[in-house]
Amino acid sequence: MPFTSLVARLPFPSAAVQRAVGIAAVLAQALIGVTGSIVRVTGSGLGCPTWPECVAGSLVPVNHPGIHALNQWIEFGNRMLTGAVILVAAVAVVTAWRVQIDHPSRTRLVKLAWTMPGGVVLQAVVGGLTVLAKLEWWTVAIHFLATTPLVWLAVLLLRAFREGDEPARPLVPAAGRGILVALAVVMWLVLAAGTTVTGAGPHSGDLNTHRLAVPVEALAQVHGGLLVLYLLLLAVFGLHLMRIGAPKSLWRHYTVVWVVALAQGALGSLQYALGVPEAMVSFHVLGAMTVIVATASLWTAGRDRGPVTSLTAAPRELTAA
Ligand code: HEM
Numbered sequence: 001m002p003f004t005s006l007v008a009r010l011p012f013p014s015a016a017v018q019r020a021v022g023i024a025a026v027l028a029q030a031l032i033g034v035t036g037s038i039v040r041v042t043g044s045g046l047g048c049p050t051w052p053e054c055v056a057g058s059l060v061p062v063n064h065p066g067i068h069a070l071n072q073w074i075e076f077g078n079r080m081l082t083g084a085v086i087l088v089a090a091v092a093v094v095t096a097w098r099v100q101i102d103h104p105s106r107t108r109l110v111k112l113a114w115t116m117p118g119g120v121v122l123q124a125v126v127g128g129l130t131v132l133a134k135l136e137w138w139t140v141a142i143h144f145l146a147t148t149p150l151v152w153l154a155v156l157l158l159r160a161f162r163e164g165d166e167p168a169r170p171l172v173p174a175a176g177r178g179i180l181v182a183l184a185v186v187m188w189l190v191l192a193a194g195t196t197v198t199g200a201g202p203h204s205g206d207l208n209t210h211r212l213a214v215p216v217e218a219l220a221q222v223h224g225g226l227l228v229l230y231l232l233l234l235a236v237f238g239l240h241l242m243r244i245g246a247p248k249s250l251w252r253h254y255t256v257v258w259v260v261a262l263a264q265g266a267l268g269s270l271q272y273a274l275g276v277p278e279a280m281v282s283f284h285v286l287g288a289m290t291v292i293v294a295t296a297s298l299w300t301a302g303r304d305r306g307p308v309t310s311l312t313a314a315p316r317e318l319t320a321a
Helices: 002-008 015-041 069-101 107-132 137-160 174-200 216-244 246-272 278-301 317-319
Strands: none
Touching: 002 069, 015 069, 015 107, 015 137, 015 278, 015 317, 069 107, 107 137, 137 174, 174 216, 174 278, 216 246, 278 317
């Protein structure tokens, strides 16, 4: 395949490069959700009314009657980040591919890397449908929720760069694995419930978008209640870790989940009490992304795939074989 021989000519990515690419994938997937929310709450979707130019005659924001400079820069920044997400997705595929050329067993790594550009295409389609549906609240919710598995997959990719390809050996017994699955499911329920709160509140779509006709208070209670369930499961998982004498690394990831989930809960409660000020909405979305990253990291820390063998290039004669 001509592409393979092109990729094979690239230098082998060092351990530091592999790690940087994994981290960039996580950051790109998480931050695009945050900038999307900034565009939404500041009503900047039409800050750049044309594409690829921001305003007629200029690729970048310029003084334009009727469009506030801040809205232009916010929408322009979001476009730039979309470009960065595409670039990072492409770099992730090429890096994983280059690694696999020297280490043919690394097919899982390559598959995970391909989910990054796959996700960009999926989100482009969902985003287009959201605009066609005139930012109907449930389409905005789907657009947001579609990002969440991509953030999770990016964390798996980051981890895959530094682990082997043996079948996953759980570090916690079956009961603990069950709790981790329940924790992930409830996390997504918290996220989905959050989007219904947004759908009923003032920050869904634009001013004219029709809202979810359910009282915000009731939806916020369901959203907060699910967080309580999530924290209960987390506590039960902690007891389980104590009982099995879990390794330090698992405890470290576990503690991080507590810290980010509690901080996010506190932020959400404050935001609700203050009547959902716009600036806090984007911090809440950033917090939601951090919860996903922390939960996914705990998930990966709960299993072992053997030692990583692909941090350095294969010896020459093996490459040729
Ligand atoms: C781990 C904990 C939490 C997570 C992961 C989370 C996640 C989310 C998500 C994903 C959204 C939708 C954002 C969007 O569509 O742009 C949201 C909205 C919201 N959440 Fe949370 N949330 C958490 C805890 C809380 C708590 C404890 C409260 C307090 C009641 C709360 C209050 C809200 C409010 C008021 C909104 C609507 C904001 C708006 O108007 O757009 N959240 N949350």
